[in-house]
Amino acid sequence: MPHPLTPGDLAKSIAARRACDYVEDGMKVGLGTGSTAAFMVRHLGQLVADGLRVTCVPTSARTGALARSVGLQVVTLDEARWLDLTIDGADEFDRDFNLIKGGGGALLHEKIVAAASERMVVIADPSKRVETLGAFPLPVEAVAFGLQSTRAAIAEILASADVLNRSVTLRMEDDAPYATDEGNRILDLDLGRIGDARRLSIQLNQIPGVVENGLFCDLCDIVVVGHPDGRIELR
Numbered sequence: 143m144p145h146p147l148t149p150g151d152l153a154k155s156i157a158a159r160r161a162c163d164y165v166e167d168g169m170k171v172g173l174g175t176g177s178t179a180a181f182m183v184r185h186l187g188q189l190v191a192d193g194l195r196v197t198c199v200p201t202s203a204r205t206g207a208l209a210r211s212v213g214l215q216v217v218t219l220d221e222a223r224w225l226d227l228t229i230d231g232a233d234e235f236d237r238d239f240n241l242i243k244g245g246g247g248a249l250l251h252e253k254i255v256a257a258a259s260e261r262m263v264v265i266a267d268p269s270k271r272v273e274t275l276g277a278f279p280l281p282v283e284a285v286a287f288g289l290q291s292t293r294a295a296i297a298e299i300l301a302s303a304d305v306l307n308r309s310v311t312l313r314m315e316d317d318a319p320y321a322t323d324e325g326n327r328i329l330d331l332d333l334g335r336i337g338d339a340r341r342l343s344i345q346l347n348q349i350p351g352v353v354e355n356g357l358f359c360d361l362c363d364i365v366v367v368g369h370p371d372g373r374i375e376l377r
């Protein structure tokens with residue numbers, strides 16, 4: 143017997159299915175990472191089994207494995223070159239469609255794929271909507287070499303940034319530093335509130351050891367919010 147979905151998962155799956163309506167035959171589609179995106183990948187697999195033709199670029203090794211397992215045709219971004227659409231989850235979104243992403247550690251590939259796409263559709267449950275970004279810790283992908291220097295440079299920027307908290311934590315997994323698909327580290331920044339997301343994003347990316355940060359500004363076009371009672375909000 144399959145387990146019934148929790149209300150949160152129901153909301154995610156409703157948003158994921160609705161977002162697949164944006165996928166048209168022949169499109170090249172970016173596939174996000176995370177539990178909400180996984181619902182979308184599985185639904186896309188069903189649509190492909192019913193005859194839809196799409197070419198997909200996953201944003202992580204685990205999304206790629208899931209996509210192949212449900213019968214999707216997977217290529218690299220270099221093979222696809224550009225994408226019609228990317229559908230991805232988010233950790234937070236605000237009224238201007240600025241996002242925090244990277245809770246699942248895939249922010250670098252997610253941002254590259256989103257930037258190569260005509261449109262980015264974010265799928266979310268209502269808990270992801272915020273007035274101001276920052277309650278969710280901001281992930282920053284940094285190279286392992288010189289990580290302490292990179293961390294110190296981040297602390298220096300945070301000292302004068304418009305944020306509430308300023309703690310920086312190295313993400314761990316199984317008692318070892320978490321490694322991204324590119325072999326980099328993730329520093330999670332507990333900021334509480336981010337007053338100027340665009341400015342902070344630019345400042346963080348100027349630090350030599352920082353590869354990318356989880357603030358997505360001017361990338362998201364549409365947010366599909368699913369509710370556990372079946373309602374859908376399009377923003």
Ligand code: 5RP
Nearest residue numbers: 176177178231244245246248
């Ligand atoms: C992964 C991400 C995810 O989209 C984000 O963490 C949301 O995940 P979930 O859908 O599981 O809540 O950015 O890097």
